[in-house]
Amino acid sequence: MMRLTKQEFLTSSGLQVHTLELWLEQEWLVPEETSAGPRFSEIDVARVHFIQELKRDLGANDEGIGVILHLVDQLHGMRRALEQLRNDIADLRKPE
Template identity: 60%
Template sequence: MKLGKPEFLQSVGLETRTLDIWIEQRWLVPEPTPSGPTFSDRDMARARFILDLKDTFGVNDEGVDVILHLVDQMHEMREALARLRKAMP
């Protein structure tokens, strides 16, 4: 499912300025379209994860940045292992 910016903001419960900052920090990377950015289910899950880190666990911006980097590395590693498994006889 793809959402435009207004629907995404409402669905996740973010303010526009917060979303803009997260996009500037590349915590979220929406798909650019002629009508504006669109957000995927993955973006929504990531935004909720960021909210949990900040609001529930009290993680500061630098910590969020490190955690997101590590999570991204973990996903890349899982994808690489899946490709390796497929390539093996």
Template identity: 40%
Template structure:
């Protein structure tokens, strides 16, 4: 489901159309574009909800919002990359997985590290 600007403002009653447009202009929210204007998907709505909470509930100022969003984007990107590595590891033969597990254990100083 994709929403238009006015529909987003209706969903988030604390958000004005002007604010939404500013957030898009600043790159905090990156909706897809259609012939009739921006369309906001579920990921955009979650990000809008986060920005609303940061600003309203946590009193985060406009200078800090993009920093927080960038850090979260990096975190989610790393999690996605790690999932891909684990998936690729699980596709390897047992001896390769065991060697890698041993190597990871030695480097981290932990014992019993094993991919699922």
């Protein structure tokens, strides 16, 4: 997975520095911390677009966006857990 510097992320996502700082403070975006500074992923860029759609198209306010992001993160976590469970079950069923 490609890791973007803060400047590369700003260019790729179209965010302004002030907006990024605010979203980081609200933990809407949580980049990987490295010794060279924060590194962002393509998932973070997609999350920016999702947040912008929530604001623009659905008229979600900041509190609503926080709740929506939390629920989406929980959903993705449950999907990962379910996939792991499926894999574990498949492994148990394999003849040895």
